[in-house]
Amino acid sequence: EVQLVESGGGLVQPGRSMKLSCAASGFTFNNYDMAWVCQAPKKGLEWVATISYDGSSTYYRDSVKGRFTISRDNAKSTLYLQMDSLRSEDTATYYCARHTTALGFDYWGQGVMVTVSS
Amino acid sequence: DIQMTQSPASLSASLGETVTIECLASEDIYSNLAWYQQKPGKSPQLLIYYANSLNDGVPSRFSGSGSGTQYSLKINSLQSEDVSIYFCQQNYDSPFTFGSGTKLEIK
Numbered sequence: 001e002v003q004l005v006e007s008g009g010g011l012v013q014p015g016r017s018m019k020l021s022c023a024a025s026g027f028t029f030n031n032y033d034m035a036w037v038c039q040a041p042k043k044g045l046e047w048v049a050t051i052s053y054d055g056s057s058t059y060y061r062d063s064v065k066g067r068f069t070i071s072r073d074n075a076k077s078t079l080y081l082q083m084d085s086l087r088s089e090d091t092a093t094y095y096c097a098r099h100t101t102a103l104g105f106d107y108w109g110q111g112v113m114v115t116v117s118s
Numbered sequence: 119d120i121q122m123t124q125s126p127a128s129l130s131a132s133l134g135e136t137v138t139i140e141c142l143a144s145e146d147i148y149s150n151l152a153w154y155q156q157k158p159g160k161s162p163q164l165l166i167y168y169a170n171s172l173n174d175g176v177p178s179r180f181s182g183s184g185s186g187t188q189y190s191l192k193i194n195s196l197q198s199e200d201v202s203i204y205f206c207q208q209n210y211d212s213p214f215t216f217g218s219g220t221k222l223e224i225k
Binding site for chain 2: 035037044045046047050059061062095099101102103104105106107108109110111
């Protein structure tokens with residue numbers, strides 16, 4: 001059974017940093033691209049970033065370029081999102097998701113809440 | 119960026135009815151279109167991929183169609199467990215954009 005379990009969320013002040021983790025199991029992690037998708041409270045879904053199966057390629061939405069870094073450790077089957085220079089508009093639930101070219105986001109974690117506030 | 123315009127924003131229908139949700143892409147996305155269901159308080163789940171392919175375990179009352187820039191999700195014989203928000207998403211090009219969602223309620 002595919003499982004994606006996020007951790008690392010919470011309350012953080014504007015301008016500070018936070019790192020999210022996503023532990024994957026139930027599939028061969030290093031065969032798949034992975035992504036982060038966020039959802040602001042009572043709002044829609046927004047793709048944040050994707051990393052290729054081997055970590056060689058990364059893609060970001062414009063609003064997080066230069067501030068967020070997606071990475072992975074295939075030996076640990078873990079995906080990360082380093083978030084720097086956080087802004088109030090980054091407040092959202094962040095989902096880890098498996099991202100395939102053919103299917104889209106076919107498995108999602110339970111999500112982790114990040115609140116950026118002073 | 120490819121814009122995804124989803125309609126309607128909300129929908130109310132009776133049990134057993136058929137409902138349709140539309141999604142319009144700002145340019146041709148060559149059927150690289152997915153539909154997701156998000157039940158209250160839960161993570162999204164993939165329903166349909168590549169415009170018309172049903173994901174494993176999804177009931178056959180769900181179906182997708184369309185091509186080019188116009189796509190739709192149809193739900194036949196509406197059930198109470200279908201109360202959710204539905205999102206379309208283009209998987210053709212980065213940034214991978216979602217529609218704004220359709221909230222489906224039972225009358």
